[in-house]
Amino acid sequence: MSQLTIVDLAKKLGLSKSTVSRAFRDNVDINPATKARILAMAEEIGFSPNVYASSLKANKSLTIAIIIPEFGNKFFSQAIKGIEAVARSKGYHTLIYVTDHQVQNEASIVRSLANGRVDGVIISASGEGKDHSHLQLLAERGIPVMFFDRAYDDWKGGYITGNDFDSAYLATKHLIDNACKRIAYLAINPNVSIGKVRKDGYEKGLQEVGIPIRPELILDTVNDADQNMKDIAHLIEREKPDAIFASVERLAISSIRVAKQLEIRIPEDLKIICFSCLDIADLIDPALSVVKQPAYEMGQLVTKYLLDKMEDPENTKFANSVYLDSQLIFQKSSLK
Incomplete structure (x- = not known):
């Protein structure tokens, strides 16, 4: 039996080839009942x-590139799941860099x-x-681009991110409400x-209650675990903070390890909270307080925006940033 074609299907249904084609492309410009039929x-x-042949005719690769700073962060693994879920549902493959x-x-x-390997x-x-001329x-x-989580100051397009300012402010206020003054x-x-x-957000939380911003309590460290543990130990021994607000989860984990080495009790002597998407934050001893970002949802939304941008690149909505709410989960590590 010869292979059936889209023309055969259209003839059998009494419809035009273009109408049948729109149904398989998931085009919105088709009656739902007709599409179902x-x-x-x-x-x-x-x-x-034959999606592949169709993509060649349209000069499309049906591929989306995902460029991230690192793999060793639960946030990015969850975001990628969200990206791939939407991409696959629309017939796209992903490449991760x-x-x-x-x-x-x-x-x-x-x-x-930029040679056209991706759409x-x-x-x-x-x-x-x-x-950032690249x-x-x-x-x-x-080639349309959408940023998520992190963007550049000179990026003129919008991006999808979390409400990090508000979340950092509320996390700092939480520490202050739990009697912390040297955060x-x-x-x-x-x-x-x-x-x-x-x-x-951290600085606003301090300023609002009259706690001075002390540069010596702000640590800019590195990705390397051994080095950031040394930096954290030096900070704790020199400045004696009563709380640590870590902007990324690995610094909170390093802080817990340093506290254990220095025989500092958490939360009695040192309270800790951090941005994190760890599913096991409650299993850490003590249970870790976190600002949990909507990573999966962020991945889904940025992919939907990219696909929309590919269809309508001039739409002004892509110049607007979208902020998704994070969830603050207060556990033993930051409580009185």
């Missing part, structure tokens, strides 16, 4: 469209993608840097957008 008949006669927080690596990856790019910024290259090649703020690469915003 087309798909039901396709199932009945065993017809399956990791920059190790280096903007030069990001630039190299973007230049390699769109989703990025979480690697580091601030000064030269993003302009994508624009020149007509240390720990960050890695504070020049990235989220680092700045979270620090601003």
Whole structure:
């Protein structure tokens, strides 16, 4: 039996080839009842469209690139799940690239993608840097870009992120409400957008109740666990903070390890809270207080926006940033 074609299916249904084609592309410009009838008949006669051939004719790769700073963070693994769920539902594949927080690596990856290997790019910024001309290259090649979680100050498009300022402010207020007065703020690469915003929220929480901002309690450390533990130990021994607000989860874990080494009790001597998507925060001893970001939902939404942008790149909605609410979960590590 010869292979069935979209023309055969259209003839059987008494519809035009373009109408049948729109049903398989999940086009919104088709009556839902008509679409259901087309798909039901396709199932009945065993017809399956050649998506790959269609993509070649349309000069599309049906592939989306995801560029992230790191894998070793639960936030990104959850965000990728959200991205892939939406991408797969629309017939797209994904390629994942990791920059190790280096903007030069990001630039190299973007230049390699600008040859048309992908139809769109989703990025979480690697580091601030000064030269982001690689993003302009994508624009020149007509490849849509959407940022999530982290963006650059000179990025003119919108992006999907969490309400980090409000969350950092509320986390700081929580520590203050639990009798903390010397609250240390720990960050890695504070020049990235989220680092700045979270620090601003922390400072607002202090200023609102008249606690001075002490630069000596603000630690800018590194990704390396051994080095950041040394930096945290030095901070604790020198400045004697009564609380630590970590902008990323790995710094909270390092702080717990340092406290154990120094025989500092949590939460009696030192309270801790951090931004984190850890599912096992309640199993840490003591249970870790967290600002839990909607990582999966962020991944879903940024992918929906990218796909919309690919269809309608001039739509002004893509210049607006979208802020999703995080969940503050207060557990033993930050309570009186």
